[in-house]
Amino acid sequence: MNQTYKNNTLLIIIILINILAISAYVYLFQSVKQANQRNSLISSEIKNYSENKDRIISLRNIIKSTEEERDNLNSHFIDKNKINHLLDLIEKIGEDSKTNLEINSVNLSPKSSDKNKNILKIDFKASGSFQNISKLLLLLENAPLEFDFEKVYFNKTENERKEESEDIFDLWNSSFTINLISFL
Numbered sequence: 001m002n003q004t005y006k007n008n009t010l011l012i013i014i015i016l017i018n019i020l021a022i023s024a025y026v027y028l029f030q031s032v033k034q035a036n037q038r039n040s041l042i043s044s045e046i047k048n049y050s051e052n053k054d055r056i057i058s059l060r061n062i063i064k065s066t067e068e069e070r071d072n073l074n075s076h077f078i079d080k081n082k083i084n085h086l087l088d089l090i091e092k093i094g095e096d097s098k099t100n101l102e103i104n105s106v107n108l109s110p111k112s113s114d115k116n117k118n119i120l121k122i123d124f125k126a127s128g129s130f131q132n133i134s135k136l137l138l139l140l141e142n143a144p145l146e147f148d149f150e151k152v153y154f155n156k157t158e159n160e161r162k163e164e165s166e167d168i169f170d171l172w173n174s175s176f177t178i179n180l181i182s183f184l
Helices: 002-065 067-074 080-096 130-141
Strands: 100-109 119-128 147-156 172-180
Touching (some): 080 130
Antiparallel strands (some): 147 172
16 A cells, blocks of 8 residues: 555656646747747737838938929919919019000909809000010910910000100000919
């Protein structure tokens, strides 16, 4: 009995050690599995962050590379804060064409439903020789903005004398209504 008692005790001790070893193995396995999941999640977040950072850098490079083209494109549009610059441009075109130009009105019409665009309507008058009025019209047509000529009216007045010389020339009066379509 003594021998069986020793064998049973030894068997129980071995079983307990095996149970402890298996428990330790399961605990360590679960700990490694959880650490692996955390590391996988962190790795995934780092990968997403790195991809987002690469996309941001790529977008910045695209923005830098298209800056000149965007500036060129934006130069063809006028926003509400730069109406004075537009009027100065029209007056300069009047000076360049050697006409007496007078802006009568500037109106902003709301977006029309069919075009979905703001339209800036400008009424002005000009007077000068027929050649100068024609040059004014040509310069307006070639301006770097999208104008829609709503009304162009020419009228010849009586002959007048220039003050600098005694040459007689025909004075023409003109009236323009233009719509600026490239308006933000």
